[in-house]
Each structure stands twice: as C-alpha cells, then as structure tokens.
C-alpha cells in the first residue's frame with residue numbers, strides 16, 4: 001500500500017503555505033500529522049498532486065492563554081495537548097479527550113488542527129470544540145477569517161474550509177474554575193473511533209446546574225451540538241429523571257449509520273447512555289471542585 | 291516514469307548520518323528496510339494499527355508506515371538495530387524480553403522494544419497500568435502481553451538499579 005506520486009512542499013511560514021496552496025487549487029492539500037491523510041492516500045481515497053507539509057511552520061505550534069481565552073496552534077499534537085500543564089488546569093477535558101484518541105504513537109503525530117479540519121465524523125475533537133464554543137482561525141489567499149466550531153461542519157468530510165485555506169489556530173473561552181467536565185466515549189477497543197461519545201461542560205450553583213453545554217461525536221455525519229439536551233439540565237440537580245430526559249434528547253437528534261460498531265438503533269441508544277454518563281460524571285466533578 | 295522527482299533527505303539513523311534522494315511517496319518504513327537494509331522494523335498491517343513498524347524519531351514513538359521519508363528530513367531516527375549497548379551487550383529491554391519470555395514468534399518485538407524504550411525515557415518507573423496503556427498501539431498475537439509487561443518491568447528495574455521481583459500472582 002504505497003500512495004501515488006505527489007509533489008512535496010515544505011513552506012516555512014503561513015503566508016508561503018497559503019501561496020503554494022493557492023497556486024495549485026484543489027490539487028493541493030495541507031499535510032499535518034498525516035494520520036488521517038496518509039491512510040486515505042494509501043487507499044487512493046485521496047490522490048492529492050501536491051502536499052503542503054505544515055510541520056516547518058513554527059507559528060502554527062504552541063498553547064497560550066490570552067486573558068480568558070486559550071489559543072492552540074493547529075500543529076499542536078495530541079501528545080502535546082496531553083502534556084500541557086496549562087490545559088490540565090484550565091481545560092482538563094482536552095486532556096481527557098486526547099487520551100481517548102487512537103494510541104500513543106498516533107497521538108505523537110496527529111495534530112489538533114488536522115483532527116478538527118479533517119471532517120471525519122469519527123474524529124473526537126470536533127464535538128469537543130463544539131461543546132467548548134471554540135472558534136477556528138482560517139487563513140487563505142483572500143485573507144483571514146474565523147468560523148465557530150458549531151457552524152463549521154456541513155457533512156462527512158465537508159466543512160466550511162475553502163479550497164486553499166488552512167486552519168491556523170483554535171481559540172477557546174476558558175470555562176469558570178470549578179466547572180464540571182467529562183468526555184465519555186464508548187469504543188470497542190483502544191484505537192477505535194467512537195460507537196458514540198459525548199462531551200459535557202457544566203457549572204453548578206447550590207446543587208443545581210447553572211450552565212451546561214453538550215456535544216455528541218460520531219452519531220451523525222457531523223458532530224452535534226445538543227442544545228435541547230443541555231437546556232433540560234438547567235436548574236435541576238441532575239436527578240435520574242433529568243438524566244433520562246437529556247439522554248432521550250440526545251438520542252432524538254442522533255442519526256448514526258449502521259457499521260461494525262453496531263446497528264443504527266444500538267448506536268443511537270448508546271448516544272443516550274454516554275450522554276447520561278457524561279452528565280453524571282461532570283456533575284460529580286463540579287461538586288468536588290466547589 | 292523516467293523523470294520522477296526525488297527529494298534530498300538527511301537523517302541520523304542509529305547514530306550514523308545518512309543522505310539519500312527519495313521519492314516523496316516513499317514511506318519511512320520502506321526507506322529503512324529497502325534503502326538502508328534495516329529490516330528489523332517490521333511491516334505488519336500497513337494501516338497504522340499494529341505498531342510493528344514503530345521507530346524512535348527525535349525521542350518520540352512513531353509508526354513508520356504512516357510517515358513519508360521526506361517528513362523525517364533532519365530527524366534523529368533510532369531502530370531496533372541500534373538498541374544494543376555500544377559494547378555489544380544487550381539493552382536492558384532486550385535482556386528483559388529474553389529473561390521474561392517477552393516474545394514468541396518475535397514479529398511484534400522490534401516495535402515493542404522501540405516503543406518501550408521511549409515509554410521508559412518519558413516515565414522511568416511506570417506502573418503495570420501505565421505500561422499497558424503505553425504499549426496500547428502495539429499488537430502481539432502470541433504472548434497475551436503478560437510477559438511483555440513483565441519484560442518492561444524487568445528493564446525498568448534494571449535501569450533504576452534494582453533487581454526485578456516478579457509480583458506474586
């Protein structure tokens with residue numbers, strides 16, 4: 001399994017990368033960690049004539065805090081996310097999610113930018129970014145723009161990225177200290193994509209849910225921001241009836257495909273189960289934090 | 291095709307600086323095995339799952355079937371061929387795999403060894419659970435992993451100046 005021929009480019013700046021991409025239109029693609037793209041190229045499901053390797057662009061790397069916002073460069077690897085002390089204290093759900101992606105070797109190469117730009121519904125970061133209310137920063141020949149993660153995904157492998165655009169960084173509002181969080185992923189084995197997964201961020205006040213955000217992974221052709229399920233939780237103590245209702249709300253927007261992970265019915269059912277589990281775990285963490 | 295474009299690649303492999311011209315699509319595993327005749331790293335699945343092709347690149351573990359050789363330009367690459375100590379004695383991990391029966395057919399072993407080397411450099415005294423999570427990207431179809439875990443524990447003990455004591459079952 002050897003990919004087809006392509007011309008390899010290794011620009012040293014974003015401007016240079018954008019120029020190379022613009023020169024070759026839809027025959028060119030960015031290469032980040034390569035752990036989604038190279039397998040696709042081996043199968044000839046992707047046959048780019050030009051690959052623009054972003055690894056030499058230092059401005060695409062790193063994690064920083066600017067006021068109440070955390071900014072993560074697109075080329076930050078999943079292993080870097082796991083190692084970051086800043087993320088461990090401000091946004092621990094990113095570490096929790098990263099540790100459930102693939103395996104140690106793949107996390108060494110796989111980047112957050114590639115994971116969110118790829119558009120594969122199986123990727124775990126897009127749902128998490130929707131839950132966190134993240135914003136993607138894009139750069140192309142016609143300039144820079146931002147798109148909310150909640151508006152970015154349009155279908156399987158179909159996103160708001162224009163041909164020739166690269167995603168340069170992601171900015172994430174820092175949730176309040178003491179917030180509860182959980183990324184609950186049901187998978188058959190390590191290295192598997194989710195049968196169903198749910199990200200939750202919430203805050204509690206006087207034993208009741210004050211704010212709540214929920215998003216689902218791999219139960220539709222895009223990640224799903226589960227607004228109604230989150231609404232149902234507000235003002236409750238997340239008693240059994242509320243957890244059940246939120247799970248039902250998550251199921252009602254899910255539309256998974258039948259695959260090796262199970263039938264569509266089973267996977268939809270699991271979307272409800274992991275949502276209830278994620279809510280319960282996030283609530284217990286918020287109580288402990290308070 | 292007669293005029294396929296090639297790219298200069300300079301890498302330090304097992305301490306030796308190497309310069310070659312490669313096609314862009316040459317995967318690192320093929321470069322190591324076919325260009326450099328370093329056939330220790332194995333090709334199991336070619337689909338990024340089995341870990342038999344794992345090598346060390348700049349101190350990290352990478353599946354070399356899922357990386358182009360051009361991407362390794364400038365990198366320091368270590369393979370199982372460079373693992374033994376410079377005086378020819380076995381590395382603590384190799385000794386551990388031998389003493390604790392950490393291999394049967396041996397197909398997964400080069401990848402396991404190179405993955406375990408980086409694991410121990412990042413976490414010199416891992417718990418059993420940390421070892422199991424650390425080698426989660428390496429499949430073994432023979433051993434059932436038990437003896438591989440023990441082999442890595444043996445090496446960790448030796449590298450920390452202790453004698454390995456097998457836990458009572």
Ligand SMILES: Cc1cc2nc3c(=O)[nH]c(=O)nc-3n(C[C@H](O)[C@H](O)[C@H](O)COP(=O)(O)OP(=O)(O)OC[C@H]3O[C@@H](n4cnc5c(N)ncnc54)[C@H](O)[C@@H]3O)c2cc1C
Nearest residue numbers: 032033034035036037102110111113114115123124166167
């Ligand atoms: C065995 C295996 C198991 C896996 N399991 C999981 C899992 O459980 N969960 C999960 O989320 N992922 C999983 N992955 C995928 C892995 O996390 C990938 O690394 C990730 O999806 C893509 O990141 P990358 O940096 O490797 O991107 P690449 O493969 O380099 O790129 C992916 C796509 O995005 C485009 N792209 C890359 N970077 C940018 C950018 N900055 N701007 C615009 N476009 C860009 C590329 O052109 C390409 O189309 C798995 C992969 C393997 C091989």
Ligand code: FES
Nearest residue numbers: 334335336341355
């Ligand atoms: S051959 Fe590379 S992971 Fe199996």
Ligand code: FES
Nearest residue numbers: 394396430431432
């Ligand atoms: S010893 Fe045979 S595959 Fe591991």
